[in-house]
Amino acid sequence: MIFDSHAHYDSEQFDIDRDELLGSVLPQKGVVAVINMAADYESLKKTVALCEKYDYIYGAVGIHPECANDLPDNWLSDVEALLSHPKIVAVGEIGLDYHWEDECPREKQKEVLIAQLELAKKHDLPVVIHDREAHGDMMDILRKYKPKGVVHCFSGSAELAQETVKLGMYIGLGGVVTFKNARHSVEVAKTIPLDRLLTETDAPYMAPVPFRGKRCDSSMIPYDAAKIAEVRGITAQEVLETACENACRLFGITLPSAAK
Template sequence: MAGLIFDSHCHYDDNAFDEDRYELLNKLLVDEGHVVDKMLHAAVDEKSSLFGIKTAERYVNYYTSIGFHPEYADDVPDNYMEILKTLYEKASATGKLRAVGEIGLDHHYEGYNADKQKTLFIDQVKFANEKGLPVIIHCRDATEECMGVLSELRPAGVMHCFSGSAETAEKVVGLGMYIGFTGALAFKNNKKAKRACEAVPLERLLLETDCPYMAPPPYRGERSDSSMIAETAKVMAEIKGVSAEEVLRATNENACRLFGIS
């Protein structure tokens, strides 16, 4: 069952993996009995995008994205679109570029620049549409604004680490997009996420870790990694009334469909 895992959103460039990054990736992706089928790196800035490109060259079943996260909007250089185009050329050369992201809006922390975030977001969605790539959307405390952009530009993609309502989930799916759930779905009191998951057809669901964050029970509080998706799949299976194996197979197929992986 575990060999069906597609982690559709991971951050193995995070400092939490500095001591054992490639040892862990080898164990998960390559070594005999490896438990993960595929991974998709979610880039957050230029450095992160370059990490994804390099690591995608190293592992056959590791894919990558390019993009600028909204939390870093104030630090993005003025020529960010030129940088994005250069990253696109480098990533395309690997044959492993599958998305533009992690992009979006984040109005959670005080002092955010809403205008700069929105401009950065719109420019990157338009770029993704131009290149025929799906987007990986980060949306926190900015649902109305984010949905406005998505409704207007209509990209293919996924709303990652979904924390919105069932009604918002239905609207996202209505745009032809997918919904990604992390280990937070398995948190005992996370009724809102469970209702949202229930509202989404299985063929529109993805599983992800957002590692090293949001490890599901019984690992909650620990550093997350892709193998833990097996626990999230069990909870999703209960919600959808199917087996965990069916959830893993369906979400794997969904991710392959969205990201153009044969």
């Protein structure tokens, strides 16, 4: 019952074995669904192609804040055109990333983010939010636009997580929760309502212990689930099953009965 709510299988790190990994390895290891995230303009159509090739892969299309500069004039209409695809279930990965503000100024990031939030609202779709070193501005924007969706790879405090949940959003947790210095992530994992938790990888990045530093893939999520289960006093299977139910509810996905 592994549902990976955030991965980048169009990344070049998977070029060497993508077909084998997605075609057989991951399904055999219990991966029942993946949301592949577009990030830059080129990855929009790559994400759609993956959705069409593999039954259990769904997609989100959007522009990552690091890639918000130098977009073609028609970028927003190109994103919108893909939202009618039956397997595109969200607008993402979008957000703010002030760690990379040299790549794209803050005001430009906000402009591109807000345009995509409005697009998601127009089409009644959830958003997948990237928030790095921008908690204050991001929360101001989320309070104003009130999207449905998830803040992925949540890096804020437990208090900020609770405020995010009160806005109606979900919290995405991945490999970071297993890191030795992940005090905030562990506290978030312990205290958020279980019905607001999503499991994710950010593959090929953020592999959990004991794979830290290696290429990440969706089959590693049980290591995250085990850590979350430990701090909550429940079983890892309960974490996996509940996170899968949460993701299906958020993204409007009905899994085949054989996958349940």
